[in-house]
Amino acid sequence: MHPLYLDNAATSFPRPAEVVEVLSEWGGRGSAAGRGSHAETAATDDLVLACRTAIAELTGTDSARHVVLTSGCTESLNTVLLGLLRDGDSVIASRLDHNSVLRPLHHLQQTRGVSTRLLDFDPESGILNPDQLKQLLADSPVRLVILNHGSNVIGTIQPLEQLVAIAKAAGALVLVDAAQTAGHETLSFTDWQIDFLSLAGHKGIPGPLGTGALCIKPGREDLLQPLMFGGTGTQSESALQPSQCPEKFESGNRNTPGIAGLLAAANWIRSQTPEAVGEQVQTLSQQLRDGLAKIAGVRVFTPDSGARLCGPVAFQLDALSCHDAAVILDEEFGIQCRAGLHCAPLVHDTLGTSEQGGCLRFSPGPFLTEADIRRAISAVAELIGEVV
Ligand SMILES: Cc1ncc(COP(=O)(O)O)c(C=O)c1O
Structure with a gap:
């Protein structure tokens, strides 16, 4: 029985062949971007620029x-949160946020008195409440609004353009967490006037682990203190960290093999188009959600409300804890999935799944087929048949 990987929200698998090829090629090369005076360095500089350009286009x-x-x-989210927020600043985040947002905010509350108010989402639709956002913005001044674009638990995609416009109209800065959606959704960073957009290079964009990016609106880099200081290969005579992008936030040698893999992954997405990849994942998620919902003893949390989906489908079994179910699904059925809180504890307060330790999550990627999804649904039905 071959394994069926349903954990793409954690990291993408399989990755396109061209991503794997360049990882091994660049892993064996000896040159560092921005450092050195030989042709190999120039080739590395070209690679890094090509990667930035591909991410800019996506x-x-x-x-x-x-x-x-x-x-x-x-790292992208921390660069903004820790680099921007100062004593007494006020932030709006949401119950959909990942711990990579919530924990820095907690740290900033403890160390700098930064206060956070949370937007709710409707469990029936999986969508953040725009009226509540307007109200919170009207109540008191807000420095930063953080918007989760695609939930890594229930999979719903927010109407980002609308939410960004509300925050911008109130004069707040906006940070978008596009970890789950970059590569699957059309994004218009410049046109929508987003200030900061953070993404993973190894989820919706099927690049290697250890890659990601932060898009910064030109000029907004002046608002951020860098998290790290060090060599950039530029202005080396100065004791000061360069003040311009991207050097201000890129101290130390870059992960060239990872960047080569990220470029190959971004180019793969561009060749398919994010719309087509997103559509494929959406179709598989809907099939999964609808198929699981028909099984007696399964409670599905991914809404059937017409909201766009980015992959993850969340559910619980009446008869078995999510952790036990995940182990049996792996060992007996070859289904690789994830159980627990998925690093997003507040989602579970709203869903009412905290006490049971969270939920199961199946997250399909673009290489799966409808037959794979049928296999996953049958495995859950069979598992329930075994335990009841
Ligand atoms: C919504 C969301 N934000 C942030 C992250 C953190 O991403 P990374 O693993 O690239 O640091 C994740 C990872 O699961 C996520 O799902």
Whole structure:
């Protein structure tokens, strides 16, 4: 029985062949971007620029220089949260947020008195409440609004353009967490006037682990203190960290093999188009959600409300804890999935799944077929048949 990987919300698998090929090629090469005076260095510089440009195109960002390459969405989010927020600042986040947002905010509350108010989502629709956002913005001044674009638990995609417009109209800065949606959704960073957009390079964009990016609206880099200081290969005579993008936020040698893989993954998405990849994942998610919902003893949390879906489908079994079910699904049925809170504890307060330790999550990727989804649904039905 071959394994069926349903954990793409954690990281993508399989990855396109061209991603795997360039990882091994660049892993064996000896040159560092921005350092050295030989042809290999120039080739590496070209690679890094090509990667920035590809990410800029995928996100609708006008300035490739304002695409900072990071180790993942967590680093991108921390670069903004820790770099921007100061004593007494007020932030709006939401119950859909991942711990890569919630934990830095908690740390900032403890260390700098940054206060956070949380937007709710409707469990029936999986969508954040725009009227509540307007109300919170009207109640008191807000420095930053953080918007989760696609939930890594229930899979719903927010009407981002509308929510960004509400926040911008109130004069707040906006940080978008597009960890789950970049590569699957059309993004218009510049046109929608987003200030910061953080993404993972290894989820919706099927690049290697340890890759990600942060898009910064030109000029907004001046608002951020860098998290790290060090060599950038530029202005080396100065004791000061360069003030311009991307060097301000890219100290130390870059992860060139990862960047080569990220470029190959971004090019793969561009060749397919994000719309087509997103559509395929959406179709599989809907099939999964609808099929699971028909099984007696399964409670599905991914809404059937017409909201767009980015992959993850969340559910519980009446007869078995999610952790036990995940182990049996792996060992007996070859289904690789995830159980628990999925690093997004507040989602479960709203769903009412905290006490049971969270839920099961199946997250399909673009290489799966409808037959794979039927196999996953049958495995759950069979498992329930075994235990009741
Ligand atoms: C919504 C969301 N934000 C942020 C992250 C963190 O991403 P990374 O693993 O690239 O740091 C994840 C990872 O699961 C996520 O799902």
